[in-house]
Amino acid sequence: MSARRKPYPFDRFESKWQRLWDERQLFHAPNPGEKGFDAAKPKFYVLDMFPYPSGAGLHVGHPEGYTATDIIARYKRMRGFNVLHPMGWDAFGLPAEQYAIKTGQHPAVTTRENVAKFKSQLKRIGFSYDWQREVNTTDPRYYTWTQWIFLQIYNSWFNPETNKAEPISTYRGADPDSVRLAYVADVPVNWCPELGTVLANEEVIDGKSEIGSFPVVRRPMRQWMLRITAYAERLINELEGLDWPEGIKLLQRNWIGRSEGAEVSFQTIANPEPSPGTHFRSPWITVFTTRPDTLYGATYMVLAPEHSLVDLIVTEEQWPAVREYRERTARKSELERTDLAKEKTGVFTGAFAINPANDEKIPIWIADYVLLGYGTGAIMAVPAHDERDLEFARKFDLPIRQVVRPLGSEDAIGFTGDGVAINSPVIDGLPSREAIRKITAWLEERGLGKRSINYKLRDWLFSRQRYWGEPFPIVWESGKHRSLAEAELPVMPPPLEDYKPTGTGEPPLAKAKDWIRYSDKATRETNVMPQWAGSCWYYIRFCDPGNDQRFVGGEAERYWMGGENDEARMSNDEGRTKPETRKADEVIRHSDIDSSFVIRHSSFPRAPGGVDLYIGGTEHAVLHLLYARFWHKVLFDLGYLSKPEPFQRLVNQGIILGEDNQKMSKSRGNIVNPDEVIDEYGADAFRCYEMFMGPLEQMKPWSMRGVEGVSRFLARVWRLMMDENQSGEWGLSPRIQEIAPDKSQLKLVHATIKKVTEDIESLSFNTAISQMMVFVNAFTNLEKIPVTAMCTLLVLLNPFAPHLTSELWEILAAKFQVEPADIAQQTWPDYDEALLIEDEVEIVVQINGKMRARLKVATDANEETLKTAALALPKIAESIAGKEIRKVVIVPNKLVNVVTN
RNA sequence: GCCGAUGUGGCGAAAUGGCAGACGCAACGGACUUAAAAUCCGUUGGGCUUUAAACGGCCCGUGCCGGUUCGAGUCCGGCCAUCGGCACCA
Structure with a gap:
């Protein structure tokens, strides 16, 4: 600790209060049915995004969101809510494993150390987490249920008729494996040789791995996939009711990428011409287009190079060129593909197709600007009205035919907007939207096409060739996979000496020869799950973290994830309702609380259910939030959860920059270490500064001077009530007296209650602190200070600076017999509007x-x-x-x- | 290229369409002190002006251009800059 004199003696009491909170388990929230649970109180679930306990420890960005949620948690408790405010560790994943490979230390060891470090750092900031609910994804008691959830996904399918997941037993088709929500497929994957694993599309940034920036190449491999695409429609539609920033919703919508259009079938011209008497029929090629109204302008077709029909249609003389082109594109790394995107490439297959609109013979090309994974992997090219097709047509000198007339004075060639159809006999003169409807119907009548919807979203690549992750509860027998029984969970990874990647794409678990042999006939799956798995459902586990019978108890889930005034909240596992067992006085209390806890100007809507407030960084806008929603919906469909969406309200905190206004990074040397700040100024000053910097959601630079300013404010609060004697001991100031505040003081007290209350509700913590500064400034230098005003200040400031206010409250309570003696058990003050006039x-x-x-x-x-x-x-x-x-x-x-x- | 966010003093910021700059930082001046630190009090957007000095008075000012309005940082249209996301998705 610094030898510098402290502006106030926070070092004497901060750790004391942290210890007391721990000893008294003050922030433990019991579950329904448990000792101390008060069913009369409404619930509030306030959650931080699951941290990955890295070796570097906390940086100042973490506690920004954590302080915000902690203020809300402490505030809501004082407002009479049962508050669920948990913390845990997303501890599987690459960094621990990479570190382990480098140092030879087992990832379990480093994980344990890192968790201990994170936890002690969080405790030093005085967060009011219910540590009894701590979870860790690498704990077998946790991942047994991650594996169990995988089994539910594996053992279900998406029924398009009911639009939901159902047990696989309800599937009537011949091959259940073809419809499971978890399935195995040979897919071109992002293979990262350096990391020795495949990566999800989202983990590849500019053709390099998100972790470590290593090169990534495309390579076909057998992988586990989760059928998230089945939920594309619901994942878009059900965003609607969520109280999320519009920008994040848009990001998810764009990521899912819904587009409406039509599938159109083109008959190819057989090549060579079939000899008379054979049954050979030339294949059809189906394309997806959002603009079927431009069908008459389709002057050529393009297939993705990997498209399976290519083999059937290529002419003898074009084979060498096609083969060469296919090899070239297959070799391209992700990076090259993006880099070379500017220049269009492709080759002619020698084959032709018939444009169903005008029976014209058009050439079929292959080109890598058409992606196998989107739509049907084939397009009809309309160069006059599509930028890419136009570029390609110009390069290879293919015909360009205008079929849309722009409404304005725009250039007709290259016009991609809506206009009026021309040169298109079936739809001539129709505006684009109408033309689309008419030509689609026309195609449908002739069996040449149909209305269709496509998504950019791909199925979720769910396996990793790593060691430090959840093993799959799956075994293979004679080339087929099957699930293990629930009783066999958890499937623990084998204790491996050498967990380095094999380099071949075979997972490290393959090295554990004994472990792999499940039985004489069956071998274990050797892939592990990606890091997202554990973080997909941790918020559910927090509701009932110790349950060893279920992934979450039904009653606990319904209570904590339920909506306000939710009937389900009152019922227990067996569906019995509880009210008849309640005593009369409890009923009265319940209604009392209902009316007194109606919150004015609340930004928290009457929650339809789920986590009431979820705060974290934007980096999880699509990945974690989409995956978690998907799992949640599957579990909801299967009847395990009571609400269809996990996170009702989402808020993103802004990034904290270094003092130089640059992103904090080791290389710039501008990283601020929370421990040093707390040593110097104390946890309360640290918390308050994090909140005083500016609006929570905004990006803003750190300033040590600013911390000092906030610390001075807290020191003024301290000295408002405390005097220092000759020998440097602090004692309650004689200025604090049992007198009534005067009119202007009373007005300020109530104005401050009002402002702080409203600002906390709207997460405007910076202005709440300003108001308290105004308050303190006004009471500084008074000869007599009314104790009631000070008590109010302490309660208002408590969520922000819990240590200081607890200490001062204890001192005031001792002198003036204030009850209860612990500030955390105070109720939040109300203000009187009349006094403000x-x-x-x-x-x-x-x-x-x-x-x-x-x-x-x-x-x-x-x-x-x-x-x-x-x-x-x-x-x-x-x-x-x-x-x-x-x-x-x-x-x-x-x-x-x-x-x- | 497309989508989104942001733009206010020296700095972080504040302002239901109604006194722009609350609060904090920095700076300057004063009190206290042998001195410094700490603390407390005061000044502090820019320009012009009245005056012995002070109090005053006037003009400009929220990225740029235009519009709506009695009145615009706030609403509308167009542009510029910075940051973030997506990027051959047919």
């Missing part, structure tokens, strides 16, 4: 909108009085002399605006 208000007098004078009048003076008084002001009378008054605008208690010529 002034007798007199100062209003502004304007001439033509410009401020010219001020005027003191009685509050709520009528318009006529205001007008007369304003015009009578010497300054005003002087300025308007000789001018015509055209109008006088009067806003009561605000202003008078005289409009003259």
Whole structure:
């Protein structure tokens, strides 16, 4: 600890309070049915995004969101809520494993150390987590249920008729494996040789791995996939009711990428011409297009190079070129593909197809600007009205035919907007939208096409060739996979000496020969799950973390994830309702609380259910949040959860920059270490500064001077109530007295309650702190300070600076017999609107909108009085002399605006 | 290229369409002190102006251009800059 003299003795009491909170388990929230649970209180679930306990420890970005949620948690408790405010560790994953490979230390060891470090750092900041609910994804008691959830996914399918997941037993088709929500497929994957694993698309940034920035190449491999695409529609539609930033919703919508259009079938011209008498029929190629109205303008077709039909249609003489092109594109790394995107490439297959609209013979090409994974992997190219097709057509000299007339004066060639159909007999003269409908119907009648919807979203690549992850509860027998029984969970990874990647793509678990042999006939799956798995459902586990019978108890889940006034909240596992067992006095209390806890100006809507407030960084906008929603919906469909969406309200905290206004990074040397800040200024100052910096959601730079300023504010609070004697000991100041506050003090007290309450509700913590600064400034240097005003201040400040306020409260309580003696058990104060009204208000007098004078009048003076008084002001009378008054605008208690010529 | 966010003093910021800059930082001045630190009090957007000095008075000012309005940081249209996301998705 620094030898510098502290502005106030936080070092004497911060750890004391942290210890007391721990000893008393003050922030433990019991579950329904448990000792100490109060069913009369409404619930509030406030959650931080699951941290990965890295070796570097906390940085100042973590506690920004954590402090915000902690303020809300402490505030909501004082408002009479049962608050669920948990913390845990997303501890599987690559960094621990990479570190282990480098140092030879088992990832379990480093994980344990890192968790211990994170936890002690969080405790030093004084967060009010319910540590009894701590979970860790690498704990077998946790991942047994991650594996169990995988089994539920594996053992179900998406029924398009009911639009939900159902047990696989309800599937009537011949091959259940083809519809499971978890399935195995040979897919081109992002293979990262350096990391020795495949990566999800989302983990590849600019052709390099997100972790470590290593090169990534495309390579086909057998992988586990989760059928998230089945939920594409619901994942888009059900965003609607969520209280999330619009930007994040949009990001998810764009990621899912829904587009409406049509599938159109083109018959290819057999090649070579079939000899008479054979049954050979030339294949059809189906394309997806969002603009079927441009069908007449389709002057060629393009297949993805890997498209399976290519083999059937290529002519003899084009084979060498096609083969060469296919090899070239297959070799391209992700990076090259993006880099070379500017220049279009492709080769002619030698084959032709018939345009179903005009029976024209059009050439079929292959080109890597058409992706196998989207739509049907084939397109009809309309160069006149598609930028990419136009570029390609120009390069290879293919015909360009205009079929849409722009409404404005735009260039017709290259016009991609809506216009009017031309050169298209079936739909000539129709506006694009109508033309699309008509031509789609026309195609449907002839069996040549149909309406269709496509998504950019791909199925979720769910396996990793790593060691430090959840093993799959799957075994293989004679080339087929099957699930293990629930009783066999958890499947623990084998204790491996050598967990380095094999380099071949075979997972490290393959090295554990004994472990792999499940039985004489069956071998274990050797892939592991990706890091997302554990973080997909941790918020559910927090509701009932110790349950060893279920992944979450039904009653606990319904209570914590339920909506406000939710009937389900009152029922237990067996569906019995509880009210009849409640005593009469409890019922009365319940209604009391219902009315007294209706919150004014609340930004928290009556929750439809789920986590009531979820705060974290934007980096999880699509990945974690989409995956978690998907799992949640599957579990909901299967009847395991009570609500269809996990996170009702989402808020993103902004990034904290270094003092130099740059992103914090080791190389810039501008990283701020929370431990050092706390050593110097204390946890309360650290918390308050994090909140005082600016709006939570905004990006903002750190400033040590700013921390100092906030620390000075807390010191002023301390000295408001405490005096230091000659020998440097602090004692309660004699200024604090049992006197009634005067009128202006009372007004300030109530104005402060109002502002702080409203600002906490709207997460405007910076302005809440400003108001408390104003309050403290006003009470500084008074000879007598009413103790009631100080008590109110301490309660309001408590969520922000819990240690300081607890200490001061204890001292005040001892002297003035304030009850209860622990500030955390105080109720949040109400304010009296009547006390905020002034007798007199100062209003502004304007001439033509410009401020010219001020005027003191009685509050709520009528318009006529205001007008007369304003015009009578010497300054005003002087300025308007000789001018015509055209109008006088009067806003009561605000202003008078005289409009003259 | 497309989508989104942001733009206010020297700095972080504040402002239901109604006195722009609350609060904090920095700076300056004062009190206290042998001195410094700490603390407390005060000044502090820019320009012009009245005056012996002060109090005053006037003009400009929320990225740029335009519009709506009695009145715009706030609403509307267009542009510029910075940051973030997506990027051959047919």
